[in-house]
Amino acid sequence: MNKLLKFIKENEPKKGTFAHTLYDGFFTFLFTPNETTSPTGVHIRDRIDLKRTMVTVVIALQLCYLFGTYNIGHQHFVALGMHTGFLEGFHLKLGYGLTKLLPLFIWTHVVGLGIEFYFAWRKGHSIEEGFLVSGALIPLIMPPDLPIWILCLAVAFAVFMGKEAFGGTGKNIWNVALLARAFVFFAYPTTISGDQVWIAGFEQILPGAQVDYGWWQTSFFNTLFGWFGWAQFDPAATIVDGFTGATPLALAFEGGWDRVTEVYSSSQMFWGAIPGSIGETSKPLIIIGALILLITKIASWRIMLSGLVGAVVMSMIFNMWGATPFMTVPWQDQFIMGSFWFAIVFMATDPVTASGTNFGKLVYGFLIGMVGMIIRIINPAYPEGWMLAILFLNTFAPLIDHYIVENNMKKRLKSA
Amino acid sequence: MKMKKTLLHPRSLVFGFMTSLFLLTSYPGYSQGMGEGDMVTIGILLILGVLVVGVVVIASSNAAYATALSGKTRTRTVEEVVGEESELRQHFEIKRGLNILLKGESDPGVVDVHTSRYAVLPINFNNILPIPKILVEEGAEVLAGQPIFFDKKHPNVFFVSPVSGEMAGIVRGPKRAIHQVVILADREIKYKDLEAPDLATADRATIRKFLKENGGWPLFRQRPFNILPDSEGDPRDIFISSFDSSPLAGDMNIKIDGRYDAMQKGIDVLNRLTDGKVYMGLDGRNNAVIPAELSNLKGVEKHYFGGLHPCGNVGIQINHIAPIRKGDTVWTIGVQELITLGGMFLEGRYDAARVINVAGNGALEPRYVRTLAGADLSEIIPQEFSDPAIRVISGNVLTGQKKDENPFLNYYDHQVTVIPEGDHYEMFGWLIPQTMRPSASQTFPNFLFKDMKFNVDTNTHGERRAFVMSGQYEEVLPVDTFPMQLFKAILTKDIDRMEGLGIYELVEEDVALCEFVCTSKQPLQAILRQGLDYMHSEA
Numbered sequence: 005m006n007k008l009l010k011f012i013k014e015n016e017p018k019k020g021t022f023a024h025t026l027y028d029g030f031f032t033f034l035f036t037p038n039e040t041t042s043p044t045g046v047h048i049r050d051r052i053d054l055k056r057t058m059v060t061v062v063i064a065l066q067l068c069y070l071f072g073t074y075n076i077g078h079q080h081f082v083a084l085g086m087h088t089g090f091l092e093g094f095h096l097k098l099g100y101g102l103t104k105l106l107p108l109f110i111w112t113h114v115v116g117l118g119i120e121f122y123f124a125w126r127k128g129h130s131i132e133e134g135f136l137v138s139g140a141l142i143p144l145i146m147p148p149d150l151p152i153w154i155l156c157l158a159v160a161f162a163v164f165m166g167k168e169a170f171g172g173t174g175k176n177i178w179n180v181a182l183l184a185r186a187f188v189f190f191a192y193p194t195t196i197s198g199d200q201v202w203i204a205g206f207e208q209i210l211p212g213a214q215v216d217y218g219w220w221q222t223s224f225f226n227t228l229f230g231w232f233g234w235a236q237f238d239p240a241a242t243i244v245d246g247f248t249g250a251t252p253l254a255l256a257f258e259g260g261w262d263r264v265t266e267v268y269s270s271s272q273m274f275w276g277a278i279p280g281s282i283g284e285t286s287k288p289l290i291i292i293g294a295l296i297l298l299i300t301k302i303a304s305w306r307i308m309l310s311g312l313v314g315a316v317v318m319s320m321i322f323n324m325w326g327a328t329p330f331m332t333v334p335w336q337d338q339f340i341m342g343s344f345w346f347a348i349v350f351m352a353t354d355p356v357t358a359s360g361t362n363f364g365k366l367v368y369g370f371l372i373g374m375v376g377m378i379i380r381i382i383n384p385a386y387p388e389g390w391m392l393a394i395l396f397l398n399t400f401a402p403l404i405d406h407y408i409v410e411n412n413m414k415k416r417l418k419s420a
Numbered sequence: 421m422k423m424k425k426t427l428l429h430p431r432s433l434v435f436g437f438m439t440s441l442f443l444l445t446s447y448p449g450y451s452q453g454m455g456e457g458d459m460v461t462i463g464i465l466l467i468l469g470v471l472v473v474g475v476v477v478i479a480s481s482n483a484a485y486a487t488a489l490s491g492k493t494r495t496r497t498v499e500e501v502v503g504e505e506s507e508l509r510q511h512f513e514i515k516r517g518l519n520i521l522l523k524g525e526s527d528p529g530v531v532d533v534h535t536s537r538y539a540v541l542p543i544n545f546n547n548i549l550p551i552p553k554i555l556v557e558e559g560a561e562v563l564a565g566q567p568i569f570f571d572k573k574h575p576n577v578f579f580v581s582p583v584s585g586e587m588a589g590i591v592r593g594p595k596r597a598i599h600q601v602v603i604l605a606d607r608e609i610k611y612k613d614l615e616a617p618d619l620a621t622a623d624r625a626t627i628r629k630f631l632k633e634n635g636g637w638p639l640f641r642q643r644p645f646n647i648l649p650d651s652e653g654d655p656r657d658i659f660i661s662s663f664d665s666s667p668l669a670g671d672m673n674i675k676i677d678g679r680y681d682a683m684q685k686g687i688d689v690l691n692r693l694t695d696g697k698v699y700m701g702l703d704g705r706n707n708a709v710i711p712a713e714l715s716n717l718k719g720v721e722k723h724y725f726g727g728l729h730p731c732g733n734v735g736i737q738i739n740h741i742a743p744i745r746k747g748d749t750v751w752t753i754g755v756q757e758l759i760t761l762g763g764m765f766l767e768g769r770y771d772a773a774r775v776i777n778v779a780g781n782g783a784l785e786p787r788y789v790r791t792l793a794g795a796d797l798s799e800i801i802p803q804e805f806s807d808p809a810i811r812v813i814s815g816n817v818l819t820g821q822k823k824d825e826n827p828f829l830n831y832y833d834h835q836v837t838v839i840p841e842g843d844h845y846e847m848f849g850w851l852i853p854q855t856m857r858p859s860a861s862q863t864f865p866n867f868l869f870k871d872m873k874f875n876v877d878t879n880t881h882g883e884r885r886a887f888v889m890s891g892q893y894e895e896v897l898p899v900d901t902f903p904m905q906l907f908k909a910i911l912t913k914d915i916d917r918m919e920g921l922g923i924y925e926l927v928e929e930d931v932a933l934c935e936f937v938c939t940s941k942q943p944l945q946a947i948l949r950q951g952l953d954y955m956h957s958e959a
Contacts, residue, residue, distance in 0.1 A: 009845060032883065036849030040811075040842055040878040043822035045945045046935045047813055047839065048520075052861035053882025054939055055850040057889065060863055132885060174886030174940070300863040304891065321469050325462075360890040360904055409905050413920025416901075419745060 009035075022125045029121065029131035054173075058136040060302050064293035065140050065350065071289050072282035073101035076148045079279045080205045084215060085244030087235075090277055095234055096225075101148075103220045104204050105282065108143040111152050115159045116142075123168045134173030134180075134356075135163065141181035141350060144283025145343075145391075146188070147196055148204035154192050158184040178398045179357045182391050189391070197386055202251055202279035209249040215241045251279050252341040253380070253388055260329035261337055273340040284343035294349040303353035306362060307369035311348040314373020315339070322381050330381050342380065347390030348372070357398045364404045372397045493740060493898055498724070510723045511704050512740050516898040517728030518933055520667040520858050521873045522817070524838075526777040530674065530788040534607070535799040538583045538792060539600040539828040540568065543593075545638060547647040547956065549573055550597035556587045565612040565635060565770030568601055574651055580635030582772030582793040584610040591826070600826055609792075611769035619688055619765060624654070627692055631761075635770055638831065639757040643738070643750050644924035645956045655751040657696035657742060661725075662714060662755055663703035665732030666816035668837055670777035672703075672755060673711055674788055675834060677775050679759045680713040686762030687719045690753070701725045701737040730898070735930040739899050744925050756834055760793075776834050780817075781875045782810045783838035791829075797836060798827040804838045811878055813837040818932035819945070842879025850882065857881070860896065860937040885940040893944075896933040899925060903934055907944060910951030915958060923951055 012031065017023035041047050077097025078090060087093030116135050124131045142159060162184035167176045188196050195201060200209045205216055221237045229236045252273055255264045268278055276286030297303035319335035326332050352358065352372050359368040372393050379389025494513040542552050548571035556568050562585065567578035583605040591600040614634050617626050631637050642649040663672045676683070690698045700717070702710055704724030723741055725731040734752045744750055753761070756774050763771040772793040778801055779786045789800055797812055798805040805812050805827065813820035815833040829836065846854060858874045859866050866872070893903035901922040909917035928945040935944040
């Protein structure tokens with residue numbers, strides 16, 4: 005390995021060039037640097053660093069990735085009325101999911117990291133790891149059929165305006181992944197709203213609509229599956245009668261819990277074989293991710309717990325009110341629909357954009373729970389509220405901290 | 421946000437509220453929608469909703485208060501029988517902190533080493549000008565306790581030589597600042613005779629003058645800012661910490677070396693210097709052994725500090741016993757400095773004897789060494805000193821200073837830590853570490869092995885980044901403040917915020933653990949020093 009290091013060091017590009025920034029980024033990815041502590045101050049440092057922190061979150065997300073990829077394929081075939089059992093047509097669904105997810109994933113990272121590299125080069129500092137997590141989250145919150153050019157615009161907006169304009173990693177006010185989704189939501193609303201977008205592969209969700217397969221499915225995968233003698237993609241398939249592609253939240257808006265349970269069963273919603281954003285559907289896998297984050301103490305339990313309490317309280321209040329069908333959905337069933345768990349576990353707990361003080365985190369999480377539920381239940385235009393709630397509370401997190409710190413300062417100066 | 425604390429116990433409050441909500445929501449009438457009297461019902465429900473939210477907020481603030489308390493230091497009062505009397509002593513259990521267990525603890529035997537050179541280092545003292553006025557010419561003979569330089573800002577405070585011998589010259593640093601005043605020591609130390617005033621009869625001004633003229637003043641440090649005590653003004657209280665909880669600090673009882681009579685005399689002096697109290701923090705940790713002579717010291721109010729490091733830091737002890745407020749000045753003095761102080765009055769001479777311990781996984785023979793203040797470390801541990809792959813640190817791994825061109829022990833240090841340098845690359849070291857190192861993070865399996873001792877080196881394990889993770893510093897700083905906000909206030913030079921967040925109560929060694937656990941590898945002690953210097957010059 006020493007010879008490898010020597011070879012790399014000999015070919016190190018000149019400082020100040022773009023190539024050097026790239027080299028530095030990949031080099032520090034492969035090797036922890038050989039910097040030693042300064043002559044004064046601490047002489048030993050904790051082994052944790054930002055890379056490991058970020059990678060733990062990415063690892064916690066991997067289960068959601070695997071399931072979500074498969075679920076894209078599953079929902080697609082349920083619409084066609086083929087391979088309706090969850091595990092039937094395993095290879096087809098996995099292959100289909102990959103053809104939808106991988107472009108999203110790759111393009112998110114190309115655009116996001118490209119902008120980050122550019123700014124690191126311009127500012128003369130090394131590439132910072134903040135984008136590892138945002139880049140892992142963005143594909144999970146987008147609809148699978150999102151046109152790639154919209155995705156690139158959204159990621160560019162989020163990284164450029166949401167992060168680099170404020171100074172880079174650790175200095176952004178709003179959650180970067182949610183900014184990307186907010187951009188798509190406000191600039192291209194038809195691509196992200198409504199029932200049509202969560203089932204991949206169709207121009208329109210109508211009975212009898214033709215399926216839309218590209219080269220990957222018809223040529224690449226079909227030849228591959230043909231070699232093994234497995235089932236193949238059928239370009240002539242059409243959507244079955246009676247299929248609406250409605251998400252549970254849209255159904256709840258129409259007719260309350262009864263309408264939801266007509267189409268989906270509770271266990272189906274809990275385990276995640278329903279249409280929705282790629283990462284949000286499988287609650288047990290998200291909870292496992294939450295446990296990983298809690299045991300390693302990367303995410304704050306305070307935000308998760310108070311978020312849950314806030315959402316529970318608000319849904320109970322709406323149950324008492326009961327004015328619209330959505331309000332009558334029992335509070336305990338609110339949590340198996342929609343992206344509550346994903347938002348609370350992975351989005352709200354971002355340490356940079358949340359409150360910094362411990363008590364502030366409790367207030368912050370609680371208000372996210374409450375505001376998110378309000379938007380979900382009352383908002384007629386869009387049946388999910390977490391993105392907006394979290395962005396809203398990100399704006400107020402410094403204010404919450406301000407009052408808590410002021411309190412501490414007043415207490416100290418008063419006893420002087 | 422002002423939170424009212426209710427008189428009701430939060431658990432019963434929340435339970436009652438939840439039960440009533442269950443009952444309300446289970447009433448079938450509600451889910452059918454509204455009948456007559458819609459507006460009235462909506463109004464009542466809205467009011468109910470507001471009340472419910474208010475109750476929940478109060479209940480959660482109580483819950484938050486309870487969880488905050490769980491990190492707070494627990495105190496209890498113990499009654500102890502000392503001789504004939506029984507005293508009430510407070511026992512503080514520090515819950516926020518971190519014990520860093522390292523390999524290379526010193527073996528108990530004490531070895532005498534008298535090096536050939538000693539130095540007094542003006543840079544050890546925080547607020548003196550960089551170029552002090554030297555009183556002795558090069559080549560002249562000095563006695564132990566004889567003044568060798570003074571600071572032009574404090575012209576009546578003298579710094580004295582720890583040994584007798586020949587003045588060997590000064591070593592300058594950048595901008596002609598004096599870094600070392602070196603003395604070539606005699607084999608046998610000759611002491612200057614000090615005519616110490618009689619403690620019982622002399623007034624405070626005489627005692628202070630005696631201390632200033634004979635090198636007693638630098639033995640003390642004043643807080644806030646950790647500087648030499650002001651020429652005028654008496655301290656509110658004086659604090660001593662009788663043990664050190666830093667990594668590899670060793671046993672203070674060995675370092676006291678039986679000189680309890682000098683300690684007692686020193687405490688008598690302290691009582692004459694302040695109108696307030698003299699406090700001593702005793703070791704209250706689980707495996708602590710407190711000799712009877714220590715518990716029997718008179719004239720000092722004793723408190724026990726147990727739990728995690730930094731329970732031995734005098735700043736943390738001050739914060740729990742009698743916090744420093746704006747306008748207060750307190751003095752602190754270390755145990756060995758106290759012994760020197762007592763020796764000035766008891767024996768009439770300046771005895772700079774120090775028992776230090778050499779420790780660390782880079783040390784060939786970790787042991788205790790009896791020498792004098794300002795000893796030349798390159799003679800005490802010559803092999804480790806000459807090895808470029810080894811770092812010799814005067815002090816402990818958290819707050820010490822690296823020694824190379826300047827080989828002398830720092831004035832206030834009583835420990836030398838020797839660890840290997842860590843300037844090597846590790847492939848995917850952040851993902852799959854190849855060696856075990858101490859960490860406060862639970863992303864490593866360290867937390868499963870509570871008593872494991874670690875080898876360390878000086879690798880930073882990552883590059884410097886902006887502040888990202890929150891809540892890390894609060895877990896290792898047992899002071900009621902917000903450390904991250906304090907550091908940001910220092911960086912933005914916000915004086916009101918610095919004061920409000922307690923910069924007067926903190927000194928670099930108190931935030932050393934924060935710097936250790938920092939994921940973003942920020943130089944927090946340097947930032948705090950910058951802030952303290954700024955506040956000292958502004959305020």
